[in-house]
Amino acid sequence: MLAVIRERYRAHGFDEIETPVMEEYSRLHAGIGGDNEKLAYNVLKRGLDADAIRGAAGDPAALTDLGLRYDLTVPLARFYATNRGQLPSVFRSIQIAPVWRAERPQKGRYRQFVQCDIDIIGDASARAEAELAVATLDTLDALGLEGGSIRINDRRVLDWMLDSFGFTSDERPGVLITIDKLDKLGPDGIVAELRERGATAGAVDAFAAFLRRPTTLEYNPYGERQIRKALPDGAPDDIVAHLVGIGAAVAASRGSATELEGDIPLVFDPFLVRGMGYYTGTIFELAHPSVDYSLGGGGRYDGMIGRFLGQDVPAVGFSIGFERIVDLVSERTDAAAPAVVLVHDRDVPEGELLALKAALVREGSRVRLEQRTKNLKALLERAASDGYTAFATVAQGTTPASLEVKPLA
Known part of the structure; x- marks a missing residue:
């Protein structure tokens, strides 16, 4: 799966980079990571004695100088700011790597x-x-x-x-x-929670009226009509134009001259929030009909x-959560690339075994x-569960020409 992801990303003109797993504490806690900053694993400074730790117990920044990303x-x-002079004016990057958060482990x-x-x-x-x-x-x-689709909104x-x-x-x-809880609580639950929060009463009333406004059941494909119908009157033209432009470009990539000519897998969602504090414009989530959570x-x-860097640079990114898709992808066997287990006797010389392996x-x-082993059936069943499709028994003197490969059925 990772090989497929890398290959498709590279086919679209992106280049892979690798960054360290640790970053400076000040970067990870700069107020741009939203709630994830609270979930960061921090690394204790080297060389602190017990007195120093006690003296800084109330100040995490004094105890730690690094953290896991x-x-x-x-x-x-940080990578781009450090290497900008060696990178193209428009830089397209791939990163496929682990990250860490102090979550309470559960499904997803x-x-x-x-x-x-x-x-x-x-x-x-x-x-x-x-x-x-x-x-x-x-x-x-x-x-x-x-059949995947993308929900899209704009923080502006x-x-x-x-x-x-x-x-x-x-x-x-x-x-x-x-x-952000609208899908779980529904309009009434959202309004009730806003009142409990003590939000401005008139604003809550206006928002409640908007949520409960009469709507038609007509289908509108992604485009200006869908976007404006989902928003209060008077939405900023420049932001709407940017969102419409995304749909037009995606439509063109799928062979349609406009959004209206094809079924573009984009859906405007005015209540899509996403929690990261660094988002400044367009935001999106990847959806699939087989699950009710984003991928x-x-x-x-x-x-x-x-x-x-000291100057603003436009940037936008999209991330697929590997663990969220791995269970959805059924295992597929490539018939052109068989997987073979060579079951050998104890006395077969290592050189013969490696020669047979190298030939295959x-x-x-x-x-x-x-x-x-004594229980050959169990060995072969384990090999099959690991994705192997064939096997051959190897005795002393077996050559590539005399090797008899049988299917694991």
């Missing part, structure tokens, strides 16, 4: 997990978001998960919408946390690299050497 975006921003949440990221740095146009969307959907298709739309309802800037972070997501983070490997096979 909780995502791949902060390391990428782990303390260590793999993210599969693609990012475009240096392009502020809608083409960048469209490239990411097309590459991500193509990768999902290549994994055998056809969210800010404008909350402002138009009358929420103050101070209460906006808490309001967004509540809105990945991302967004535009134009302000992050400027923290390291040169032919394109995957080969494992296994010494014969």
Whole structure:
């Protein structure tokens, strides 16, 4: 699966980089990682004695100077800021690597997990978001998960919408946390929680009225009509145009001149929030009809690299959560590349075994050497469960020509 993901990402013009698993404490706790900053694993400073630890017990920054990365975006921003002079003006990167968060382990949440990221740095146009969307959907298709779609929104739309309802800037972070629960709580539950939070009463009333407004059941494909119908009147034209441009580019990649000519796998969701504090524009989540949770997501983070570089650089990324898709992909056997177990007697010389193995490997096979055991059936069953499709028994003097390969059935 990782090989397929890498191959499809590279086919779309992205280049793989590797970044360290540890970052400076100050970068990981710069106020841009949202709730994930609270989940970061921090590394104790070297050389601290017991008195120093007791003296700094109330100040994590005095105790630690490094931490394990909780995502791949902060390391990428530092990488780009450090190496900008050697990189192209528009840099397309791949990162496929583990990250760590102090989660309470449960289904879909782990303390260590793999993210599969693609990012475009240096392009502020809608083409960048469209490239990411097309590459991500193509990768999902290549994994055998056809039918995926992308929910899309813009943090600037969210800010404008909350402002138009009358929420103050101070209460906006808490309001967004509540809105993010809309799928679970429903409109009535969201309104009730906002009132419990003590949000501005008039703003809550305006928001409640918007949620309960009469709507038609007509289908509108992704485009300007769908976007404007999902928002209050007066949505900013430039933001709507950017979102429409993403759809037009994705439509063109699928052979349609406009969004209306094809079924574009994009859905505008005005209440999509995503929790990372560094998003400045477009945000998206990857959905699949087989599950009710997202398989990945991302967004535009134009302000992050400027923290390291001293000037803003446009940037946008999309990440697939490997653990979230691995159970959805059924194992497939490639008939052109058989996997063979060579079951050998104890007295077969090592040179003969490695010569046989090398001959099969040169032919394109995957080969494992296994010494014969009393329970041959159990050995072969284990090999089959590991993905091997054939076996051959090897005695002293066996040659590649005399080797008899049998299917594991």
